[in-house]
Amino acid sequence: MKSVRFKFLPALLMFAVFLSGCSGEAEKVAEKPAPVHIEDGDECHVCGMAITPFPGPKGEVITEKEQTVHKFCSTRDMFAWVLQPENVMRKHTLYVHDMSQTEWASPDDAALIDAREAVYVVGSERKGAMGQTLASFSTESAAHDFMMEHGGEMLQYDAITLEHLNTEMPAGDMHSDMQR
Template sequence: MKSVRLKFLPALLMFTVFLAGCSGESEKVAEKPAPVHIESGDDCHVCGMTITRFAGPKGEVITEKEQTVHKFCSTRDMFAWVLQPENVMRKHTLYVHDMSQTEWASPDDTALIDAREAFYVVGSERKGAMGQTLASFSTEAAAQDFMMEYGGEVLQHDGITLEHLNTAMPKGDMH
């Protein structure tokens, strides 16, 4: 009996090593890709406008599977794309500018933050590339301060819907 157990010991050890290797692979979490700087010639993925020609916060989406970078001239256009039925269930990495850390007229890409953790002011009087835009901030306090000065409503990422984009952005208000 002892010789039978020893005979299968190498196979058992190999199987154990194999299982340990497999479990390690499933536990690995993919690193979030870093934001990509918006260059002067980049066009908006939704409307085709040159992104850097307009004020206000911009957006960026990096698709998980393809690692394709989509850049947007406004947070409004980014949400309009992300909230489409064919995109809403897909996994993406999303970035927006933290407007408490950069100038409205020309946002600096060093101020890009995770869009899912940001706070947004919807319906303010500040204009972006597509008219009214969603002003993005890393803290709720900064968003509240902005709202007190420029109006609107503070929402988090998961609270923004296509209805917010359509009702808060009157037609004919685009630049």
């Protein structure tokens, strides 16, 4: 009887090694890519504007399959791209600036956070590259404090729709606040 047990032991060990190898591969695939620094000269994937000269939170999308990095001059433009029918169901990695950790005038890329976990203030008086923008924060309390000072409405990532982007700013006013 003992010889029968030991006969299958090598096969069981090989199967265990095979399974552990599979789980290691799954972990590598599931690893989230790190944000990429926004450089001077980078242009917005949606509007083509330079990104760094403008105030307010920026956005970044890393495509799931190709790992292509798309950078955006504002959270507004990032959401405009992400919410398009061809992109909305994809599992891209998304980053935005945590505005409680950086200056509005010139956001620091060290403050990039997962956009799906951020809390947003929509419709505040603060302007970004495209006029009205979505102020992004890592905590509800920071978003609430910003909202109390600058107005707007607090929303979670999943609650943001194209209507939030389209109703906050008349099309003709896109750059009027930036020129004043």
